Amino acid sequence: MTRSREGFHVPRDAALDGDLRTRVVAAVRWTLLSKFTGQLVSWAVTLYVIRLLSPDDYGAMAMAGVPIAFFYLVNTVGLDAVLVQKRDLSPERRAQVFGVVITLNLFFFLGFLSVAPWIAAFYREPALTSIIRALAVQFVFHIFETLPQAQLERDLHFGPRSIVEVLTLVTGSLTTLVLAHAGFGVWALILGSLTTTAVRMLGLNVVQPSLCWPVFSLKGMREDLTFGRAATVDRIIRFTFADTDRLIGGRIFGDKLLGYYAVANDLASLPLSKLTGLINSIALPAFSKTVLQTESPGGSLLTVCRLMSLFVFPFFLGLSSVAPELIALLLGAKWQPVAVPLEILSIVMPLRMLMNMFQPFLWGIGSPGGSISTFLIGGLTMPLGFLVGAQWGPVGLGMAWLLLYPWVFLLSAARVGRFAGVRVAAILGSIRSPACAGVLMWAVVVTAKSFLAHGQGSDVVRFVELVVIGAAVYVGCMLILNQTAMREAVRLVGAFIVRSRPTRTIAEVPSPGNVPTERDALAPESSFPVEEGVSTGILRRESIQRSNWRRP
Numbered sequence: 001m002t003r004s005r006e007g008f009h010v011p012r013d014a015a016l017d018g019d020l021r022t023r024v025v026a027a028v029r030w031t032l033l034s035k036f037t038g039q040l041v042s043w044a045v046t047l048y049v050i051r052l053l054s055p056d057d058y059g060a061m062a063m064a065g066v067p068i069a070f071f072y073l074v075n076t077v078g079l080d081a082v083l084v085q086k087r088d089l090s091p092e093r094r095a096q097v098f099g100v101v102i103t104l105n106l107f108f109f110l111g112f113l114s115v116a117p118w119i120a121a122f123y124r125e126p127a128l129t130s131i132i133r134a135l136a137v138q139f140v141f142h143i144f145e146t147l148p149q150a151q152l153e154r155d156l157h158f159g160p161r162s163i164v165e166v167l168t169l170v171t172g173s174l175t176t177l178v179l180a181h182a183g184f185g186v187w188a189l190i191l192g193s194l195t196t197t198a199v200r201m202l203g204l205n206v207v208q209p210s211l212c213w214p215v216f217s218l219k220g221m222r223e224d225l226t227f228g229r230a231a232t233v234d235r236i237i238r239f240t241f242a243d244t245d246r247l248i249g250g251r252i253f254g255d256k257l258l259g260y261y262a263v264a265n266d267l268a269s270l271p272l273s274k275l276t277g278l279i280n281s282i283a284l285p286a287f288s289k290t291v292l293q294t295e296s297p298g299g300s301l302l303t304v305c306r307l308m309s310l311f312v313f314p315f316f317l318g319l320s321s322v323a324p325e326l327i328a329l330l331l332g333a334k335w336q337p338v339a340v341p342l343e344i345l346s347i348v349m350p351l352r353m354l355m356n357m358f359q360p361f362l363w364g365i366g367s368p369g370g371s372i373s374t375f376l377i378g379g380l381t382m383p384l385g386f387l388v389g390a391q392w393g394p395v396g397l398g399m400a401w402l403l404l405y406p407w408v409f410l411l412s413a414a415r416v417g418r419f420a421g422v423r424v425a426a427i428l429g430s431i432r433s434p435a436c437a438g439v440l441m442w443a444v445v446v447t448a449k450s451f452l453a454h455g456q457g458s459d460v461v462r463f464v465e466l467v468v469i470g471a472a473v474y475v476g477c478m479l480i481l482n483q484t485a486m487r488e489a490v491r492l493v494g495a496f497i498v499r500s501r502p503t504r505t506i507a508e509v510p511s512p513g514n515v516p517t518e519r520d521a522l523a524p525e526s527s528f529p530v531e532e533g534v535s536t537g538i539l540r541r542e543s544i545q546r547s548n549w550r551r552p
Contacts, residue, residue, distance in 0.1 A: 043270065045173035047330050049180045049188065050263060055335075057186040059255030062262035063123050064131045066247045068138070071108045073239055075142055076101050078231025081363075082224045083150035091212065094147065096221055099214035101146050105139040112136035123250050134190050138197045145201040147210035164203035172196030234359065234372045241378035241408070245386045245397050252390040261394035263331075264341035268319065268349050297365045298420035302430045304357055309431035310489045312350040313438030314474045320346035321445035321470060325463045337394070344398035350438070351409040354431065358416045367419050374415045378408040433485060437477035445470045 050058070079097045083089065113133055120128035152161045176192030184191070205211065218225070245265075250258045319326070323346060324339040331338065362371040381404055389400030414424040448469050452462050478486050 042169045042173045045177045049176055050331055052180040055256045055259030058262050059259030060186045061189045062246045062258050063250040064128050064135055066243055067119055068135050069243055070239055073235040074232050075105050075108060076146055078228030080146050080150050081231045082228055084154045095212050095215040096217060098147060098212060099216040102143050102214055105143045109136050109139040131190060137194060141197045141201045145204050148204040148208035151210045152208050160207035164207055167203055168196055168200040171199045237375045237379040241382035244383045248386045248390050249397055253393055257393050260337045261341055261397055264338045265345055268342055268345040298422035301361050301420045305354055305427060306430040306485060309434040310485060312353045313434040316346045316349040317438040317442040318470045321442045322466050329459060341394045341398040344402050348401045348405045351405060355409050355412055362419060370419045374412050377411045381408055433482035437474050437481060440477055441470045441474040444473045
């Protein structure tokens with residue numbers, strides 16, 4: 001099966017020298033190093049701010065964030081993906097996309113000013129009216145970030161954007177911290193989020209000036225709007241199973257209990273919401289170009305799953321095993337009800353991280369319709385589980401994730417495997433060793449707590465002992481179960497550190513058994529979308545072949 005280059009966007013230097021691996025490694029290095037720097041500040045401030053604020057504050061923010069997040073996903077009707085992926089992108093088409101973005105975002109801004117009281121009435125929280133109206137200002141800022149962000153992603157220029165990300169994280173976090181200290185309550189979160197969005201918008205336009213005079217016309221955009229429609233529906237479906245837990249929880253058990261759940265979910269998903277977005281935005285052009293260079297995209301999928309599982313299983317299962325101790329040390333007794341939901345949500349988080357790569361892969365191989373049908377499985381299943389689980393409060397919502405999501409992942413993996421040309425057994429096999437080692441690590445740490453509880457030493461010392469025990473068990477198990485995967489992980493980490501030694505990445509497929517823009521990864525997974533998080537069938541082959549969009 002051959003693939004034509006028609007309709008692809010390939011940066012000129014990549015097209016000429018074919019050195020995509022070096023470009024991807026450099027992009028990921030910039031992303032991880034700069035993002036890690038910013039996250040050290042952001043995470044520390046986030047934890048300290050949680051101690052200062054109340055569950056009611058976080059519950060109110062979560063309630064208001066749900067409708068804002070939903071319309072953030074559709075505020076470009078998928079045309080931001082067009083700006084990244086389409087090869088022959090004329091200045092006139094960019095101006096038309098800009099016109100559409102301006103129209104939609106101003107419409108959403110004015111719409112939220114009008115309907116905010118109705119949303120507040122739905123939650124039975126009158127104070128939400130002013131909160132929603134304030135957060136709606138973000139849509140004005142979003143108008144001016146779409147073009148520069150898309151251009152940076154299109155050209156794989158992640159160095160400048162990473163600098164903007166660090167500045168954005170630090171500025172927004174410090175603003176929230178200062179306001180929380182000053183007693184602003186929930187408004188510390190709101191104003192901090194607005195600051196984050198404003199700084200991000202300004203920074204992107206400084207490093208990548210891309211604004212143009214808008215054209216308010218849809219002439220000649222039929223194919224682009226068709227592709228954008230697929231992108232928009234895909235985002236809506238992902239939102240349905242990722243964020244409806246907060247919508248249902250806020251309606252059923254109110255802001256305080258929702259605050260406990262929101263904090264537990266945010267702590268469990270910090271790497272998902274804050275790191276995966278940038279990685280996925282690198283994967284969009286990287287997977288797309290992989291299709292040009294190989295005939296077995298399934299190998300790329302298996303490589304990504306194998307490498308990602310090496311890190312996500314020990315991290316999240318380790319977090320679950322020490323959740324009560326971690327909450328006691330970091331947040332104090334006021335937030336102890338967060339511990340049990342955090343334990344439960346962390347267990348299922350590795351699968352959420354892995355499934356978060358399915359959409360990038362399907363988009364990268366030119367099958368947006370496949371992404372829609374894949375995520376529809378969760379979109380139809382999870383809300384029903386949330387509706388039942390919410391009757392038992394935050395713990396019930398966590399149990400809905402734990403009991404249903406593994407089945408959603410299994411069915412989705414089987415669906416993705418059909419597009420990738422690999423069996424579901426191969427996908428599960430790529431994560432088997434880390435999953436088994438992680439489960440054993442979790443059991444050993446939980447068992448060890450009963451012995452260490454009677455020993456001497458402070459809570460910090462016991463926590464460190466548990467972490468060391470868990471790390472030793474996991475590494476030991478992996479050295480027994482899969483030494484090859486461990487060596488591969490070491491080579492990957494080395495590639496980020498040693499610039500001159502490119503290593504195998506997602507762009508280099510080892511053997512036979514990829515991606516949306518940043519909003520696709522972030523918005524559905526985050527309570528605070530300002531920081532970062534078609535039909536249901538496959539798009540008809542003949543319609544894709546008549547367009548400029550690729551299909552395997």
